[in-house]
Amino acid sequence: MRNLKIKKYTLHILSLAAANAEAFDLPKEKNAVICVADDLKNFSDYAFLKHILVMPFRDVEDKNESGAFQRAHARMIIRFLKKIGKDVTDLYVICSKGGSRSPAIAAAVLKMSGRSDKKVWQNPYYVPNILVYKRLCFESGLFFSALTVPIKRHINNRAFRKCKKNGGSELERWELLF
Numbered sequence: 001m002r003n004l005k006i007k008k009y010t011l012h013i014l015s016l017a018a019a020n021a022e023a024f025d026l027p028k029e030k031n032a033v034i035c036v037a038d039d040l041k042n043f044s045d046y047a048f049l050k051h052i053l054v055m056p057f058r059d060v061e062d063k064n065e066s067g068a069f070q071r072a073h074a075r076m077i078i079r080f081l082k083k084i085g086k087d088v089t090d091l092y093v094i095c096s097k098g099g100s101r102s103p104a105i106a107a108a109v110l111k112m113s114g115r116s117d118k119k120v121w122q123n124p125y126y127v128p129n130i131l132v133y134k135r136l137c138f139e140s141g142l143f144f145s146a147l148t149v150p151i152k153r154h155i156n157n158r159a160f161r162k163c164k165k166n167g168g169s170e171l172e173r174w175e176l177l178f
Contacts, residue, residue, distance in 0.1 A: 006140075015094070016035070019092070024049065029085070029088070031091075032049075032092070033092045033094060034077060034105060035094040036055050036057060037056065051084045053077065057070070061131045074135045093106045103128040104128035108132070108136035112142065121156045121159075124159040124164075
């Protein structure tokens with residue numbers, strides 16, 4: 001794929017536990033959900049949603065580990081984003097704890113829509129999964145230097161250390177990304 005450009009969604013990063021019916025506060029036609037948690041048996045309650053992609057894979061950063069995020073997963077996400085309708089305004093990205101896989105997908109979606117992914121990498125509550133981020137960006141046609149991802153990881157680590165040192169953060173755990 002050549003530098004895929006997708007629509008700008010309001011992004012919601014959630015844990016599976018936080019993904020209840022009240023979390024989807026817009027009409028179902030306005031919401032789209034990507035759920036990538038390991039154990040998805042509890043997510044079957046959300047069949048009422050019109051646009052949903054449920055795709056389990058493990059939260060590992062070694063591409064050779066069993067159950068790791070593969071190119072096929074990235075292509076499925078990209079196809080899903082291309083096919084959801086123009087009426088969708090909000091994209092919910094959900095993983096088990098809402099801290100690694102879902103922020104990685106959200107950061108890549110921000111980049112695919114031509115926006116900055118800084119808010120994800122600077123939030124100390126997120127530790128985006130590097131494998132997910134790199135594979136999704138690559139499959140969408142976004143290429144960057146070999147230093148880009150280590151720099152983003154450094155920014156993320158620095159934000160976490162600052163938050164820990166100061167005893168908290170001004171950033172929220174479940175931040176909306178516009």
